[in-house]
Amino acid sequence: MPYYRRVGEIPRKRHTQFRSPAGSLYAEELMGVEGFSSDSALLYHRFLPTAIVNARAMPDSRGRLTANHPLKPRHFRSQDLKWEAPADVDAVTGRRTLFGNADVTIAFAAATTPSPLYRNAAGDELLYVQGGAGVLETVYGALEVADGDYVVLPTSTTYRVVPHGELRLLILEATGHIGPPRRYLSTKGQFLEHAPYCERDLRGPVEPLLVDGEDVDVLVRHRAGLTRYTYANHPFDVVGWDGCLYPWVFNIRDFEPITGRVHQPPPVHQTFEGPNFVVCSFCPRKVDYHPDAIPVPYNHANVDSDELMFYVGGNYEARKGSGIGIGSLSLHPAGFTHGPQPGAAEASIGAEYFDETAVMVDTFRPLDLGEAADACEDPRYAWTWARRGPDWS
Incomplete structure (x- = not known):
């Protein structure tokens, strides 16, 4: 992300003791890309983010892809897509794969019910809200979204989507990172004057989202497929974070x-x-x-x-x-x-x-x-x- 943000409570210095009011030590988690050589955020958890109690391989619902052959221009109507149980469609397991290649998978979902907790560890995701409204609950905090919003979700962000009614989403799952075009940014990451949008147009989480729970399932996409982890404690236990890597929203x-x-x-x-x-x-x-x-x-x-x-x-x-x-x-x-x-x-x-x-x-x-x-x-x-x-x- 182009600029630094700070949300919730953090210590004055990185990698130093930071304790809860009860005296327990908060657990640091550095979320970073490109092997400690690019943007990152430092999150402070109430519990260990590494504490899993189970891991199970899950079936992959993406389905197979076929070549555009014979090669021709094509028209598809997302409004004609049907789901077997439309009242139970969520924005993660209810995705229908439209297109894909080695770099990106493009799917559509008409979500009507909250998704499971989910993390894409294979690349960034970009969600476009075609219609409706909802909230994205993330490990960084919550984001309200509505018609016309793009949502950029960095790799390995744990989140879930809670629709308010029906939420229609075009979903891009990349095999790398998604961000503003480099020609819009200065060498220090600020939007330049010729850019068609800037920092004032972006929205990020503004406060921590704390949820209690034990033995909590998180569905994780990785390069080999899908795994469902069970965590000893709910992953939404971050009391504060700072840095330049976080989910953000931009409206078209x-x-x-x-x-x-x-x-x-x-x-x-x-x-x-x-x-x-x-x-x-x-x-x-x-x-x-x-x-x-x-x-x-x-x-x-x-x-x-x-x-x-x-x-x-x-x-x-x-x-x-x-x-x-x-x-x-x-x-x-x-x-x-x-x-x-x-x-x-x-x-x-x-x-x-x-x-x-x-x-x-x-x-x-x-x-x-x-x-x-x-x-x-x-x-x-x-x-x-x-x-x-x-x-x-």
């Missing part, structure tokens, strides 16, 4: 669009970067103001990346007539030249403002398709530019 409405006289390329919308992928935010904005500008995107072949768009608000001008709506995802793979739907370029001429909101994930390795993608695909989408094809009617 606080992204300040970068515009120009002619159409701007997707990097101006970049919001996060991860291992071999980027995340961009397309927000309501004034569009191109050259007198001869064509505001919608030009046809383009991203030869090194697959482009995944998640449509979450307004009306995406370049996709009118394609069947895409709120909750849709389009996948335009490398090897396919993609662009606006027929008539969209002409129709956009003279527009001054686009009321559209979308989250884009560009991956630099091909995205394979998960079981949830198979369950909600619109087979006609690939032929909408020509208006005819094997699934067209």
Whole structure:
């Protein structure tokens, strides 16, 4: 994270005695990345964070991935996904895998019930709230989240998700770390003046979250699969912490669009970067103001990346007539030249403002398709530019 924060009670010096009012020594835990060579936080526990009493291998629910073959653009409707018991879906075990590759797994959940305690020890997670509200309870404290929030969860953060009603989430599970693009940051980690968001737009935990309990289960994802630990004491026992590594929230409405006289390329919308992928935010904005500008995107072949768009608000001008709506995802793979739907370029001429909101994930390795993608695909989408094809009617 770009800046230092302090929450709860901590001692004046690191790695010195820090005792409870009853006189017992608090247990330090250093949460750090890149082998003590990068960002970290120092947490103070009431009990030993190492005290497990059981460990059990658990089945992995991600399912298998299949290649996008034959290679074609695809449209998926997250709103059409069904769960066997919708009243019992949680944001961890209820994830449905849409896409994945060696760098990132992308899933969707329509959560209605609290999740188990969970920790992803294989990489950072990025959650986008498409709809609803809830609270993320974490070892660092609680975070209230709602429509439009991105949540960055550092590797090995223990948390659970408690929905307020239905909470619809797009979930990215990386195999490394997710953060602001490096070009937005100074050498000391401060957001620079040209960045489309800054520290004032971010929210982090503001107070400790203390929960009592014994023999508490935590589901842990690691590189070999899933393990369920049973801890002697509840992991939410941190009385204070400080550092630059913690979960944080940024709302897409606080992204300040970068515009120009002619159409701007997707990097101006970049919001996060991860291992071999980027995340961009397309927000309501004034569009191109050259007198001869064509505001919608030009046809383009991203030869090194697959482009995944998640449509979450307004009306995406370049996709009118394609069947895409709120909750849709389009996948335009490398090897396919993609662009606006027929008539969209002409129709956009003279527009001054686009009321559209979308989250884009560009991956630099091909995205394979998960079981949830198979369950909600619109087979006609690939032929909408020509208006005819094997699934067209």
